[in-house]
Amino acid sequence: ALSIKHLDLRRRDGVCLLAPFELTLLPGQRVALAGESGSGKSLLLQAIFGVLPPGVYQAGGTIEAFGTPLDRPNRARDHIRGNRLAWVPQDPLAALNPFLMIQDQLTLLPRVHRGEARQSALRRMGPLLERLGLPQDRTFLRRFPQELSGGQGQRVALAMALSCDPELIVLDEPTSALDPGLQMEFQAILSDLRTDRGLGWLWITHDLEAVATQADRVIVLYGGEMLEAGPADKLLNAPAHPYTQRLLSAARGEPSQEAGFLEAPERRPVGCPFQPRCPKVTPSCSHWAPWQGTPEDGIRCEARISW
Secondary structure, three states: OEEEEEEEEEEOOOOEEEEEEEEEEOOOOEEEEEOOOOOOHHHHHHHHOOOOOOOEEEEEEEEEEOOEEOOOOOHHHHHHEOOOEEEEOOOHHHHOOOOOOHHHHHOHHHHHHHOOOHHHHHHHOHHHHHHOOOOOOHHHHOOOHHHOOHHHHHHHHHHHHOOOOOOEEEEEOOOOOOOHHHHHHHHHHHHHHHHHHOOEEEEEEOOHHHHOOOOOEEEEEEOOEEEEEEEHHHHHHOOOOHHHHHHHHHHOOOOOOOOOOOOOHHHOOOOOOOHHHOOOOOHHHHHOOOOOOOOOOOOOEOOOEOO
């Protein structure tokens, strides 16, 4: 399982970027983390994989996967990353090494974690490549990333992430660069893999509609804080927080009721961080504690509803 408790990420000057964050993800479970750019989604991903940018540090909390701490270097962590816990980046073509052929990139993790030879790894991955619609002939496998289409690049990135049969996978906006037809195909492939392998995932997105059928639970993040969380059907059909309502309206192409932009971290207000943009703001919002309970409990917004 992936377990994140009381995570607190800050800049070197002490400004809080993400806190407090809680998450438990088990194999077979599907969780979506939604929020616009700047909400803290990428920082969370970087913290999970131990690659926080310069000037950002973990001030508190813990991150563990399968009982092993991920927030400090150790050999056990290195064995888990890319092996039991995998990652599909937002832009696979930018993430792939332009100087390595596809066959070398597909077999990189099995060679590192399992000591497999390239040809042995490719044979073992044959059914996966076939399911993903990737050719297995020499001509394709000897191509370089810049010779692939966007859809092929996304499939290669997913195949790489699944090459060691992980139990959990983090998907960073995996369909944002794909057309609607490819998005549906990609989602269908993931659903099949969950059924066959018991794969669990954390799907990071700005588009709540895109994960309506791909998540059991949804967590809404804004300004580095968890504003709302709960079962996907409940949250998507009856969102409590005005920001969640705004995300759903944007995904459906409906007009927005609020103006402005996400405040810089050092300028965010006390209480609910959405106050400067919220059409339902009340005085109680400045005294509102953003997170009370676990992601399964849901969240309370004084401006909208009482739980």
